[in-house]
Amino acid sequence: MATSCQTWRPDRGRCFKTYRITVVLFMDLVFLCVNGYLSSHVGQEPPYTRDAQHRPVITSPEVPAAASDEDSYTSKCPSGSLCSRLPADCIYCNYHHNCTYKKPASFTCQTKKGVHCLGESGQQQTNFSLPITCQFCWQLEPSKYRCSNSTNCMTVSCPRKRYNATCEVLDHVHCLGKRRFQKRLFCNWTGGYKWSTALALSITLGGFGADRFYLGQWREGLGKLFSFGGLGIWTLIDVLLIGVGYVGPADGSLYI
Structure with missing residues (x-):
């Protein structure tokens, strides 16, 4: 029987060991190069930042101070x-x-x-x-303060509607508390319609809807026009309703 023999060569392990040392030295060299590059660039101030520290600082011109509060009230203080x-x-x-x-x-x-x-x-x-x-300011008589007037509420309604008004006390009136306050007031404004004119139109030309047209109620006016005042019944009813003030302008305002 043939015998196979393997010859041991001592230079095989030596070559593999030399190869590993070479790779480690190369990786170490690469790491040193990268570390040196980062340390020389990262954390270094940009050139424009260093130059700005030595340049003169430009400041904005001084803005004159606003008018003092003294000028706002001395003009109306005799x-x-x-x-x-x-x-x-x-x-x-x-x-x-x-x-x-x-x-x-x-x-x-x-x-x-x-x-x-x-x-x-x-x-x-x-x-x-x-x-x-x-007394507090909101307890004053209505003649001693002025309030904002709303034109979006209906004055002719039952029950009467209210709105939130902002009121301010007159200058010469003195009172306790805040001089500007909120108050719930009845709707009270007019669009320029006269009660006497509406009543006169209702009596004379009410059968043709003239009173309703004057008050801005076009649908009711057309209804009265084409029905001849509801054969007189509608005309008579409108005379009574306008006379007592139950029927008013279409915008919800009061008569003059």
């Missing part, structure tokens, strides 16, 4: 008038709420900067006492 007659925007008052409702009360007030007034003796004063009636 100089040399009685302190008790100054508008509310011209003074500071130390209002307290422990007074009796609807009873006279006196509060300590001070004029704002740039406002000059005279006391009862005729001498110029800065601090003075202001006598007013103890």
